[in-house]
Amino acid sequence: MSGHLFLIDDDEDYLKVFATFLDAMGFSFEKAHSLQEARKILKSNSVFDLVLCDLNMPDGLGIDLIPDIKQKFPTIPLMMVTAQEDTKYIVEAIKRGASDYIVKPCQFEIMIEKINEHLKFKKQQIASTNLMDDIANPRLIGNSLAIKNLIREIGKVSQSNSPVILYGESGTGKSMLAEMIHENSQRLQQKLVTVNCAAIPKELLESEFFGHVKGAFTGAIKDKIGKFEFADKGSIFLDEIGDLALDLQAKLLRVLQGNEFERVGGLNTIKVDTRVIAATNRDLELLIKERKFREDLYYRLNVLPIYIPPLRHRKDDIPDLVNHYLAYYARKAGREFDILPAIIMQMLMDYSWPGNIRELQNVIERAVVIGRATHFKITDFLIKNLHTSESIKPVSTYSNAGLDQTKQSSSINLGQIEKNALLSALESSGGNVSKAAAQLKISRDTVYRRLKKYGIGLKR
Numbered sequence: 001m002s003g004h005l006f007l008i009d010d011d012e013d014y015l016k017v018f019a020t021f022l023d024a025m026g027f028s029f030e031k032a033h034s035l036q037e038a039r040k041i042l043k044s045n046s047v048f049d050l051v052l053c054d055l056n057m058p059d060g061l062g063i064d065l066i067p068d069i070k071q072k073f074p075t076i077p078l079m080m081v082t083a084q085e086d087t088k089y090i091v092e093a094i095k096r097g098a099s100d101y102i103v104k105p106c107q108f109e110i111m112i113e114k115i116n117e118h119l120k121f122k123k124q125q126i127a128s129t130n131l132m133d134d135i136a137n138p139r140l141i142g143n144s145l146a147i148k149n150l151i152r153e154i155g156k157v158s159q160s161n162s163p164v165i166l167y168g169e170s171g172t173g174k175s176m177l178a179e180m181i182h183e184n185s186q187r188l189q190q191k192l193v194t195v196n197c198a199a200i201p202k203e204l205l206e207s208e209f210f211g212h213v214k215g216a217f218t219g220a221i222k223d224k225i226g227k228f229e230f231a232d233k234g235s236i237f238l239d240e241i242g243d244l245a246l247d248l249q250a251k252l253l254r255v256l257q258g259n260e261f262e263r264v265g266g267l268n269t270i271k272v273d274t275r276v277i278a279a280t281n282r283d284l285e286l287l288i289k290e291r292k293f294r295e296d297l298y299y300r301l302n303v304l305p306i307y308i309p310p311l312r313h314r315k316d317d318i319p320d321l322v323n324h325y326l327a328y329y330a331r332k333a334g335r336e337f338d339i340l341p342a343i344i345m346q347m348l349m350d351y352s353w354p355g356n357i358r359e360l361q362n363v364i365e366r367a368v369v370i371g372r373a374t375h376f377k378i379t380d381f382l383i384k385n386l387h388t389s390e391s392i393k394p395v396s397t398y399s400n401a402g403l404d405q406t407k408q409s410s411s412i413n414l415g416q417i418e419k420n421a422l423l424s425a426l427e428s429s430g431g432n433v434s435k436a437a438a439q440l441k442i443s444r445d446t447v448y449r450r451l452k453k454y455g456i457g458l459k460r
């Protein structure tokens with residue numbers, strides 16, 4: 001891959017050798033030996049595909065040039081080059097918009113590899129606007145704007161080799177999205193290896209990540225390869241990355257930077273080509289403030305962040321999700337059901353779903369299992385409140401429709417109870433307003449007012 005590069009470095013001898021190497025590889029370039037010279041070139045008509053900028057320049061710090069570069073070329077890759085791994089400046093550079101950094105001395109072959117990787121990703125980003133339809137996946141159910149944006153983001157990041165981090169509450173489908181990213185990447189034919197950082201004991205995680213040699217510790221009776229080595233040429237999914245111990249975070253950072261590590265108890269350095277996909281339901285920036293997560297690791301992982309919306313923020317997708325899982329579990333159970341009544345669907349849409357899609361899936365599966373007839377009843381849908389040990393009682397269990405039983409559930413308010421009571425009365429009366437009014441001990445006019453208040457339509 002070729003491109004026009006902008007090299008900013010005060011070491012003329014280094015630039016001369018590197019330029020010769022770049023020329024042999026088919027790259028064109030322009031050079032600057034100071035920030036002043038670089039700013040002059042930036043004001044010219046030159047157009048670049050990538051910028052390499054040294055951190056320490058004779059007239060200031062290279063990071064001070066980042067705003068000028070980003071103003072002129074907001075989308076091109078910017079790589080910082082430094083003679084020492086100074087975490088403070090590296091983090092600041094990434095904060096200001098740098099795409100990557102390289103620590104000198106570094107073999108020119110490795111630098112070319114990184115340059116090509118960024119240029120390739122940039123090219124794929126331009127083409128990714130057409131990927132939305134190509135990666136449409138039946139596992140991503142719904143037509144809301146949130147889902148369409150999520151599909152678009154997956155299309156962008158799938159073609160890259162840079163780290164991806166998925167942010168989302170429990171039950172939003174982070175593992176599924178990691179699979180989709182891998183399946184739509186150029187590593188599709190290779191392995192996707194999953195590690196749950198919260199499920200493995202701290203003392204075993206390093207061995208799980210990097211492997212160990214025989215005799216490294218008690219019980220190490222033979223050599224073992226780790227997950228990173230096993231995932232070589234493929235992808236590794238690090239779930240619950242926010243729970244990773246600090247000492248292991250430093251070792252993970254080294255793998256992300258140099259693609260190399262040693263097995264526990266071993267001396268040989270192992271090189272791997274593994275794409276990292278991480279996920280968390282925690283606030284990593286808060287963990288950084290609490291000194292529970294490394295800031296440099298955060299910025300190395302946060303190259304391509306994807307934020308997964310909770311189900312309560314995409315309620316328009318709930319009918320599609322409900323119907324999908326009803327069909328799936330009914331087919332699995334060898335049963336057939338009538339179309340879900342509108343009043344039940346409305347009840348499911350009104351719930352906040354703290355457990356997200358996983359909770360909805362469990363509720364639907366239970367309804368299919370306990371449903372005794374071909375048509376569903378409200379009582380088939382027991383919605384679990386994840387914040388307490390109680391459940392939201394099926395609405396038909398409230399005495400006299402339950403208008404005075406507000407203490408039975410801590411997760412729905414009086415208005416919700418009133419609405420559920422009305423739905424239950426209408427269901428048990430077959431939609432007869434007079435019978436529902438009598439059951440609720442209110443007038444027909446009051447029933448009609450509440451129907452209008454809650455937007456409930458009557459079956460004709």
